[in-house]
Amino acid sequence: MSKIALCVNPMSGRDVRRLAARASNMTHEAKRDIVARIAAGADSMGVSDIYVMREPFRIAELALEHMPLSANVHILDAPIKNDSRDTQEAIHRFIQMGCRTIVSLGGDGTNRAIVKSTSEIDLIPLSTGTNNVFPLSVEPTLAGIVAGLNAVGKITDDSLKSRSKVIYIESAGIQDIALIDLVLLSNDLDDCIEEFGTHRLGIRLALDKTEPKWGGRMLFFRAGKFTLEIIQNNSSDSQGKDHFWGIAYLCSDIELTIENLQKKDVVLSSIREGRKKGTLVATVKSHNLGLPTLLIQNK
Secondary structure, eight states: OOEEEEEEOTTTTOSTHHHHSOOOOOOHHHHHHHHHHHHHHHHHTTOSEEEEEOOTTOHHHHHHHTOOOSSEEEEEOOOOOSSHHHHHHHHHHHHHTTOOEEEEEEOHHHHHHHHHHOSOSEEEEEEOSSSOSSSBOOOHHHHHHHHHHHHTTOOOOGGGSOOOOOEEEEETTEEEEESSEEEEEOSOHHHHIIIIIITTTOOEEEEEEEETTTTEEEEEEEETTEEEEEEEEOSGGGOSOOEEEEEEEEOSOHHHHHHHHHHTTOOBOOOEEOSSTTEEEEEEOSSSTTSOEEEEEEO
16 A cells, blocks of 8 residues: 555635735635645556545645545544644544654745654655755655655655654653754853864864854854854853753744744734844743753744
8 A cells, every 4th residue: 555645734825924025925725725736646657546634724625535546535623723623633633543654835834743743754845835945845746746655555665755854852751852943051162062063073163253242152053954052151141061052943924923822822022133144033942841042033
């Protein structure tokens, strides 16, 4: 049996910039077209089963309803919570049905939720958000063909698959993951350069910058789409052991993200200019499990 699953986030790519600016419009109809093209590509490669989840807008369900596919189409049901838990539950259901090849339609947050469920899948992430770092902008039919070839066992050369790095975080009893950015506070950045870059891990040092405004120094190590940010604060009260300072989430629209979080009684700071040029940031002050949490948007 050769099975694929389509994990569709119905809320991705629907922020206010579609009304107030020139951001591209990602409608439900556009997502249905993407789903149909993925299914057509996968079906042409001989997949036996295509799995999707039922959701309020019936995006995938309606896209596949009248398609003349040879593959069997399965619509799975699960309780809807209207947050990232829906994505995680979808992945659990797909795996239970024997799917290991998954095509996602969403943004960075969607794919982070997928990886929180499991990293042991073959994931083809298609971007339907805004300013995404992790998912790709590729032709959906081609993505479906690749998914189909993988599901039927025609892709046997592991060099054709790129394994994405995942940062696993455990601090003070808190466990989490990051796909894009992680911040570490250190009192010896020269030692960090040797450990993470020169001698040990070989991660590319992308930035080494001193900020006189706050009396500190920043290092940015980059590996693929990941950024490890290490900060040295030269103030007298910051001396001590190195520790993870927190986690940062990249937002396509920080104002909309804050608005949605505030509706759930999350307390946040006001938006301000980030230390990295060309960014806006806001601090999450509650519901963060004691882990300093930052929202970041690239201008």
